[in-house]
Amino acid sequence: MIIAIAGGTGFVGKALIHQLIENKHEVRVLTRKVKPPVPGVTWVSWLNKGDQPEKELEGIHAFINLAGESINAGRWSNERKERLLSSRIEATKECLRIIHNLNEKPKVFINASAVEAERVTEDNKPLLGFKGMDFLATVTHRLEQEASKAVMLGIRTVYARFGIVLGSQEGALSRMVLPYRMFVGGKVGSGNQWVSWIHIADVVGLLLFAIEKHEIRGPLRITSPHPVTMDEFGKTIGNVLHRPHWIPVPPFALKLALGEMSLLVLDGSYVLPEKALAMGYTFRYPHLEDALKDILFL
Secondary structure, X not given: OEEEEEOOOOHHHXXXXXXXXXXXXXXXXXXXXXOOOEOOEEEEEOOOOOOOXXXXXXOOOEEEEOOOOOOOOOOOOHHHXXXXXXXXXXXXXXXXXXXXXXXXXXXXXXXXXXXXOOEEOOOOOOOOOOOOOHHHHHHHHHHHHHHOHHHHOOOEEEEEEEOXXXXXXXXXXXXXXXXXXXXXXXXXXXXXXXXXXXXXXXXXXXXXXXXXXXXXXXXXXXXXXXXXXXXXXXXXXXXXXXXXXXXXXXXXXXXXXXXXXXXXXXXXXXXXXXXXXXXXXXXXXXXXXXXXXXXXXX
């Protein structure tokens, strides 16, 4: 297959491209800065003045949009929150413009979203008004509202709602592990908040599954089937690294350090990937301890 990816230079994008190449697919990556040639990858300039990426995307089978400024990269000032939302909306609109201008439309459009902070599965719909998570809920709602326009073009559309992605090089895990490596790890906040996590290998696996499984459409939760509390998460890191889990981090300290972004940790989320399981996806790392051992001892 020929697969187009917007946002292919990020954490998830790089892992996805690597697997696609291993699987002998052809990949076309939309990027503002074209890179040197890589076997199996065609770099396509986009979002620059005069770009017409559609000319290089005829014949694609799937279009995956992972583009947008990272939610975890800094404090959520009002200015940064506006960039987080606008960068994702801009990228989604451009993906739709490209699709509209293609003579042969892709079979599926997968648009990255976020996971809400609730005890919900895909079919529940309370996207707005979550305690402390209104901003992420708004981002999710606006993105999915925009991406839904692909449905009007007759394209199977999937909203990929990501949990906390765990990997060795990037993502949240390195910051979560650091205190334990220094022997000062412990409970964060109350410790009772839920963490809906997922190993990067299963992120890639679920995205490929969404391409291949024609029955999948609408929201798809990209999370492990076994969320854990923050306290259990920390204890498991400690057990895997043979480090103590003993020095608590109070909520006010996180709020001082991270501002409103601390709500990602302090509020947490409990969501289950029921659609993926019902469709027959088999998780490589369904349990946290196995996922951490694979990542931390690579």
